[in-house]
Amino acid sequence: MDLSPILNPLNEAQRAAVTAPLGPVLVLAGAGSGKTRVLTHRIAWLIQAEGISPQGILAVTFTNKAAGEMRGRIERLLGVPGGALWIGTFHGIAHRLLRIHWREARLAQGFQILDSEDQQRLIKKVLKAAELDESRWVPREVQWFINNNKDEGRRPEHLKDGSDPSRAQLIKLYAAYEQACARNGVVDFAELLLRAFELWRENAQLLEHYRRRFRHVLVDEFQDTNSIQYAWMRLLAPPVPPGSEADAAAASHPFVVGDDDQAIYRFRGARAENLQQFRRDYPQARLFRLEQNYRSTSNILEAANGLIAHNASRLGKNLWTSGARGEPIRLYTAFNERDEAEFVTHRIREHAAQGGLRREIAVLYRSNAQSRVFEEAFLSARVPYRVYGGLRFFERAEIKDALAYLRLISNRRDDASFERVVNLPTRGIGAKSLDALRAAARGAGSSLWEAAGACIASGALGSKAAGSLHAFMALIERLAASTATLVLHEQVDQVLKVSGLLEHYRREKADRGEVRVENLEELVSAARGFTPEGSELSPLESFLAHAALEAGEGQAEQWEDCVQMMTLHSAKGLEFPLVFLAGLEEGLFPHQRSLGDLDGLEEERRLCYVGMTRAMRQLYLSYAEQRRLHGIDSYGQASRFVREIPEGLIEEVRPRVQVSRPVAVGRFRAEEPEVAGVRLGARVRHGKFGDGVILNVEGSGAHARVQVNFERQGTKWLMVQYANLQPL
DNA sequence: CACCATCGCCTTTTT
DNA sequence: GGCGATGGTG
Numbered sequence: 136m137d138l139s140p141i142l143n144p145l146n147e148a149q150r151a152a153v154t155a156p157l158g159p160v161l162v163l164a165g166a167g168s169g170k171t172r173v174l175t176h177r178i179a180w181l182i183q184a185e186g187i188s189p190q191g192i193l194a195v196t197f198t199n200k201a202a203g204e205m206r207g208r209i210e211r212l213l214g215v216p217g218g219a220l221w222i223g224t225f226h227g228i229a230h231r232l233l234r235i236h237w238r239e240a241r242l243a244q245g246f247q248i249l250d251s252e253d254q255q256r257l258i259k260k261v262l263k264a265a266e267l268d269e270s271r272w273v274p275r276e277v278q279w280f281i282n283n284n285k286d287e288g289r290r291p292e293h294l295k296d297g298s299d300p301s302r303a304q305l306i307k308l309y310a311a312y313e314q315a316c317a318r319n320g321v322v323d324f325a326e327l328l329l330r331a332f333e334l335w336r337e338n339a340q341l342l343e344h345y346r347r348r349f350r351h352v353l354v355d356e357f358q359d360t361n362s363i364q365y366a367w368m369r370l371l372a373p374p375v376p377p378g379s380e381a382d383a384a385a386a387s388h389p390f391v392v393g394d395d396d397q398a399i400y401r402f403r404g405a406r407a408e409n410l411q412q413f414r415r416d417y418p419q420a421r422l423f424r425l426e427q428n429y430r431s432t433s434n435i436l437e438a439a440n441g442l443i444a445h446n447a448s449r450l451g452k453n454l455w456t457s458g459a460r461g462e463p464i465r466l467y468t469a470f471n472e473r474d475e476a477e478f479v480t481h482r483i484r485e486h487a488a489q490g491g492l493r494r495e496i497a498v499l500y501r502s503n504a505q506s507r508v509f510e511e512a513f514l515s516a517r518v519p520y521r522v523y524g525g526l527r528f529f530e531r532a533e534i535k536d537a538l539a540y541l542r543l544i545s546n547r548r549d550d551a552s553f554e555r556v557v558n559l560p561t562r563g564i565g566a567k568s569l570d571a572l573r574a575a576a577r578g579a580g581s582s583l584w585e586a587a588g589a590c591i592a593s594g595a596l597g598s599k600a601a602g603s604l605h606a607f608m609a610l611i612e613r614l615a616a617s618t619a620t621l622v623l624h625e626q627v628d629q630v631l632k633v634s635g636l637l638e639h640y641r642r643e644k645a646d647r648g649e650v651r652v653e654n655l656e657e658l659v660s661a662a663r664g665f666t667p668e669g670s671e672l673s674p675l676e677s678f679l680a681h682a683a684l685e686a687g688e689g690q691a692e693q694w695e696d697c698v699q700m701m702t703l704h705s706a707k708g709l710e711f712p713l714v715f716l717a718g719l720e721e722g723l724f725p726h727q728r729s730l731g732d733l734d735g736l737e738e739e740r741r742l743c744y745v746g747m748t749r750a751m752r753q754l755y756l757s758y759a760e761q762r763r764l765h766g767i768d769s770y771g772q773a774s775r776f777v778r779e780i781p782e783g784l785i786e787e788v789r790p791r792v793q794v795s796r797p798v799a800v801g802r803f804r805a806e807e808p809e810v811a812g813v814r815l816g817a818r819v820r821h822g823k824f825g826d827g828v829i830l831n832v833e834g835s836g837a838h839a840r841v842q843v844n845f846e847r848q849g850t851k852w853l854m855v856q857y858a859n860l861q862p863l
Numbered sequence: 864c865a866c867c868a869t870c871g872c873c874t875t876t877t878t
Numbered sequence: 879g880g881c882g883a884t885g886g887t888g
Contacts, residue, residue, distance in 0.1 A: 226878045324878050565864050704876045
């Protein structure tokens, strides 16, 4: 067999990792060092050189995008379809297992998946049922508590309240939420993982089956695994205790690849320590380091190295490149966020004018909300762009409405879907009737659907409401029966029409409704283009699971040459010749919420590192001195990350004033504030409130307002015009 | 019960 | 700026 296509493109370190003898392997791979290449070539190597069947290989990634890419690369490498390989995200693979073994996992057949919004809705319902005040028990926090415990593998019965009454309440809520999920036949993201773990832990035979089948488990982005994912992998590929070499032939061979400097998912329970844990659990593991970067110029790499060196908790490595020094990193200090967007637009047009492709360009930002200003600028300058993430297709309200009908058709017990559409379009089933239904369902421990049937039969509802409800139930039953024989997209189409949903949105006010109708039509074509996989599910069920697991990227148009816009998180694993890293301001990036804690700050720094190392040839950094966010203006300072980049690598771009040394902290334009003494951070005296410090400035001229933190009175918003502030 | 206007709240990142 | 809760009106 000719192995040269597998081995030739590799450098020495890569080749060593790819051809490592069977046994546990840990690859520490820096940004741009060919991590994905090593993973895919290892798989090809296993198949072609070691003679491993593709069926015996399980490859796990974190995003659907990465999974798709890996499958494509392997197919190209081997020249055959990689259908037999199990490649997917942790969630996707867990889902696949649970579909096959729903009985053993004690799940409902045809269980459905909650996305985080669905989960939050359900939590709100649980709170309501428990008659708890949402201001005291914030749904987000309850959600966090539940998910966090699931990510650590803890069920309510494992938790101790430590005689803390509010903790005790949270534990109760967790338990109540679990019951609600079971009643409704639904499963959230964290549950997929935990359930798949418990499935194996509690079914020795099943586990044995999969251990025999998947001798080769490859995990990408290992620094982003959480406790339960690690435990799951360890269960599948258990460490061989020293001295039991006799079993070596039957051993599993985990091959994990990661980079502690790119750990950016701590907020959802990821534990970068799993890299070290792996070395402790698999002491015989071979360690490979990939430190040669093939992506970026040395300027960019040095800057990124310099930045990340400010993190204390690192395994440590030194990325190097033999490539050219390249152009300096450019820093643009924008007047405000619109100026920032215009600057970027301008540079993009220059790039295009010189024959560059727009798809070579990425605009990266910390949070999705920042995309809007760029979109507006690109729109008016007619720069084609594509936004990744943000409001995704399957997360749109009208799509979720349609999916709720479909879910109800495939599972009557899905209360969340029931509530969502029982009165949409309005059919005379109001809050009162619903209250009665909920009470009945709670009393009987049944689903809303069952309670509805019972209430109609017992005459517990008014005759009008009972009639409407009956009509609704008949509609669902009719749809279920009449569409059962249709192909998927006709099924979806029928549901949209017969339910009245399409008509409802058609009648909605002008443009808003129009977009929604278009989206609903898009849903039909999505269904048309959908190929169900696996035989455990009906096409409809399969489609619904797909909708939850893969929220679907926004408007595609992949063939068009577009500027790529995305958050730093979704940029991981990608590379672009030209990168704009925007919004580098204290409070925005690093984000306000991480300023207080060191671990959070280090994660933000890694995020910045990830962003910088996406750039191949050119990197632009920018920040705005004034930014309007959530409707209010505030003044910002350059992010500390800018200052942490070694001097001499950055060149400041200043169309108005030439300043050589960048980023003096706390500097403001002299001409900006129009009222004397009204500057951020200035001390002022007020006739009534006493002395204070200016925290924020909003508006200008006669409408200018300032937020002042008074020593005695706390913070207040004042009209500059009337406040008569004395600068101190 | 439906519809509309208003107010007050929050606001990171993803499967 | 966007959402849900709330309250008033038809």
